Amino acid sequence: MVDQPALTPGQRVEKLRRGVGLSRERLAGLTGLGASTIKFVENGRRSLTLNVAQRIAPHLGVHDLGDLFGPSVTLSLDGRATHPAVDDVRRALTAWHITIDGQPESTDYLRGAVDSAWQTWHTSRNQRTEAGLVLPGLLDATQRAARLHTGADRRTALALLAQAYHLAQAYLAWHGDRELCWLTVDRGMAAALDADDPLAIAGSIWYAAHILRAVGRGDEALDRLREARALIEPRVADGGVEYAEMLADLHLCTALTRARTGDQGAWADWDTARQVVDRALPDGYVGLRTRVSRPLVEVYAVMCAVDLGDPDEAQRRAHSLDPQSIPSTERRGRHYVELARSADLEGAREATLHLLTRAEATSPETVRFSPAAQDMAGRLAREAPAAIRAEASELAHRISSPPV
Known part of the structure; x- marks a missing residue:
């Protein structure tokens, strides 16, 4: 391993990049990352994530990620869920209905249930907890309906099943196993294609694009x-x-x-x-x-x-843009996180802390499970000026505490 104990991960990336003769733009092109991402990692405005490290390592001649992160950094391989309902959602996704009987719920009922679940997602301050409560039952009901209905009702049930899988993907996106996310993408696409519904197919592609990009x-x-x-x-x-x-x-x-x-x-x-x-x-x-x-x-x-x-x-x-005009509590919270990222890029730590605090007040779970918010809060707790360090540390502790 390269012995560079005094260097930050960003400095290590820059030194290795220069050592192999790559510009930021060339490294970005090879990895599919933005040149700005490489720049901000190198100058410390953005933390080096495991995903980015894995993508740049082959092009920097790195075979041990310790060469990027340093020997003092521990990379956890613990795959525990970060939300208590993940196990219930996983069971619902992998409970194959080998034999099935009885009467399915009507497509009108299912449409109301799916629409209500999405409405909850966008209006609740703790959308992941509330989605985690309804998803197992919603997945079960839509899976049963897709098996038991016939004709036009089956096609409608399949399109609604695709929507249930999309909500599961939204829930799982920031926690749980990556394989579960891929499962929801694949199942949603399969249901949409079986429904032969252009809107359902396009919607499934929209959700697939998010994980492909990620x-x-x-x-x-x-x-x-x-x-x-x-x-x-x-x-x-x-x-x-x-x-x-x-x-x-x-x-x-x-x-x-x-x-x-x-x-x-x-x-x-x-x-x-x-x-x-x-x-x-x-x-x-x-x-x-x-x-x-x-x-x-x-x-x-x-x-x-x-x-x-x-x-x-x-x-x-x-x-x-008045944040109150954003018609989703979850999206409003994410908007504040984006504004915090903008302030963070400029090194405005007081503004970053203020905006993260606003995000938490808007939607605590959006901040708790946002990798970007966690990254910024952690760096503020370590690096913020003394005048705001205590407040930053309190925020970092609140949003890193396990949910109950």
């Missing part, structure tokens, strides 16, 4: 999103408002995926989404499941600017 397969995510847009766009004119909502959602997801790789072309997709929302969605429209709306388009603008490493643009975009 594991460094951004190019695949963009390919799948392109296919979904080609499926939906010809149907927008005659297919009703749901098709316009889906098209906007797909462009927003594309914009964020491109921004995560440092591609300034993200703004073109963001602008297309904005035009779709402005022209095709009624004033005040809010999508039930992903909360597509005019305020959400502006939320994505802030996210794109942060991921492109442009805190000035992020703050400019956020200036006229």
